[in-house]
Amino acid sequence: MESYIKCVEKSIDNEENQLRELGQEIWRNPELGRQEFHAHTLLTSFLRERGFEVEEQFLAPTGFRASFGASDQESGKLHVCFLCEYDALPELGHASGRNLIAEATVAAALGIKAVIETNSNGKRLGKVTVLGCPDQEGNGTKIDAINQDFFKDVDLALTVTPYSANISKPIMLTIMRVTLLYQGKAAHASAQPWEGRNALDAAVLCYNNISVLRQQLKPFMQIHGVISSGGVKPNIIPEKTEMKFYLRARDHLDMAFLQQRANAAFVAAAKATQCEIEFSFTDHPYSNLLTNNTLAEIYERQAKSQGVKFTTDCDKLNTPVGSSDAGNVSHVVPCIAPAFDIDGGVVNHTTEFTEAAGEVAAHCSTVRVAKALAMTAVEAMQDVSVMNKVKQDFMAVEGGSVGLTSWQ
Incomplete structure (x- = not known):
């Protein structure tokens, strides 16, 4: 040797x-x-x-x-x-x-x-x-x-x-990447805000839901996210927003649990704001x-x-x-x-x-x-x-x- x-x-x-x-x-x-x-x-x-x-x-x-x-x-x-x-x-x-x-x-x-x-x-x-x-x-x-x-x-x-x-x-850690799209309805933010459905509100609520969820997660479970698209102008109620999240866990069993909890937080934000939601998960999740x-x-x-x-x-x-x-x-x-x-x-x-x-x-x-x-x-x-x-x-x-x- x-x-x-x-x-x-x-x-x-x-x-x-x-x-x-x-x-x-x-x-x-x-x-x-x-x-x-x-x-x-x-x-x-x-x-x-x-x-x-x-x-x-x-x-x-x-x-x-x-x-x-x-x-x-x-x-x-x-x-x-x-x-x-x-x-x-x-x-x-x-x-x-x-x-x-x-x-x-x-x-x-x-x-x-x-x-x-x-x-x-x-x-x-x-x-x-x-x-x-x-x-x-x-x-x-x-x-x-x-x-x-x-x-x-x-x-x-x-x-x-x-x-x-x-x-x-x-x-x-195992990682799963997900992109969220919230679809609302545009309206004039001053003249007729009641006509709109605010997709940015959905994104903000989603982010806050995840922030609250973090304190209830197991060790080594992690969620990181950004609002990658949040609207066009302040006087236009945003009709579409995009968010990206990384979910991490010790292994794939914990990841299944984490995905279930995160999905509930994602969907709750859509329901609260009367927006539609689309999920797009990566087809290349990384293993531990x-x-x-x-x-x-x-x-x-x-x-x-x-x-x-x-x-x-x-x-x-x-x-x-x-x-x-x-x-x-x-x-x-x-x-x-x-x-x-x-x-x-x-x-x-x-x-x-x-x-x-x-x-x-x-x-x-x-x-x-x-x-x-x-x-x-x-x-x-x-x-x-x-x-x-x-x-x-x-x-x-x-x-x-x-x-x-x-x-x-």
């Missing part, structure tokens, strides 16, 4: 400047989901130049897959997949640090590739794939990959989560993350060897870091998505996080966790006893029998 570790470290160190520039170019050119054409070109070109077989526009116009090596279940050569993200947030840019996710996953894949090349006759070292996953902020393509059986021959899936602390097993314990333990050990210090703060360990379609992947294949601190505790989805994601400190953190990711995958790929533990952990959690390959 020591020789593998040195091989991973050397391969990533040799490419560090190029990896830094790759992440910087994505950071300087933030693109929204399904519009990441520049990042798509950068990443596919980078990987193709380094010997990966690349399929562009995989699953989506800005998606891709890049592979090296070959898996073989009968001989025990395994297939590890790194989940690469690169979309940005509206107005804020890379306030989720996905330029760093792209850098880390590509770097880790280079580490695995180097080990496969060095140990071409090794029994278990098989194939590495970088899956380009656009639009994590919207309808994540990892779900499309699941639906199209991409993970059928994948043994391990790994990614990272830029954050304000180092956590090997972060809490990621089922972190594989064995992989997480290996990752933490390997990351510590790179100088990463993990938080012991109970509040941070028990605070959800958000949601991701990596959670959906974790229900069909053993998976980890550890959180890593990019700059001493700066908070996600802020301009400060965007700035920090472009700094040298963030790059250095990214290189360390990329090495740890690669070493985690190599340790599992080359040791049958480790893979047996990974499999046992996976089978022990919900959904564990889905999508498993046959480990030798």
Whole structure:
């Protein structure tokens, strides 16, 4: 294993400047989901130049897959997949640090590739794939990959989560996105207000209903919402308003309960204002993350060897870091998505996080966790006893029998 570790470290160190520039170019050119054409070109070109077989526009116009090596279940050569993200947030840019996710996953894949090349006759070292996953902020393509059986021959899936602390097993919640449309009737707000039905009143009541509901929710149940369209002019009673809500819960059972409660609040506002209501739920709900314990333990050990210090703060360990379609992947294949601190505790989805994601400190953190990711995958790929533990952990959690390959 020591020789593998040195091989991973050397391969990533040799490419560090190029990896830094790759992440910087994505950071300087933030693109929204399904519009990441520049990042798509950068990443596919980078990987193709380094010997990966690349399929562009995989699953989506800005998606891709890049592979090296070959898996073989009968001989025990395994297939590890790194989940690469690169979309940005509206107005804020890379306030989720996905330029760093792209850098880390590509770097880790280079580490695995180097080990496969060095140990071409090794029994278990098989194939590495970088899956380009656009639009994590919207309808994540990892779900499309699941639906199209991409993970059928994948043994391990790994990614990272830029954050304000180092956590090997972060809490990621199930999320359901819903858009509400309230339809009322326009009227002159001064001359004949009684002729109108105020859709903005419906939206305000809805928001207040949800605010009251929050105090009655279980731990880890969350609802966030905005009024995305609230009317045209103050002297016209708004006839149409739009609201967007994110509902989060620990798992899909709690989500069903939360949806029932939220729906009652949505409909009550319509009834009170005599408005009509339309619901539009996403067809890509994100699942909670089922972190594989064995992989997480290996990752933490390997990351510590790179100088990463993990938080012991109970509040941070028990605070959800958000949601991701990596959670959906974790229900069909053993998976980890550890959180890593990019700059001493700066908070996600802020301009400060965007700035920090472009700094040298963030790059250095990214290189360390990329090495740890690669070493985690190599340790599992080359040791049958480790893979047996990974499999046992996976089978022990919900959904564990889905999508498993046959480990030798």
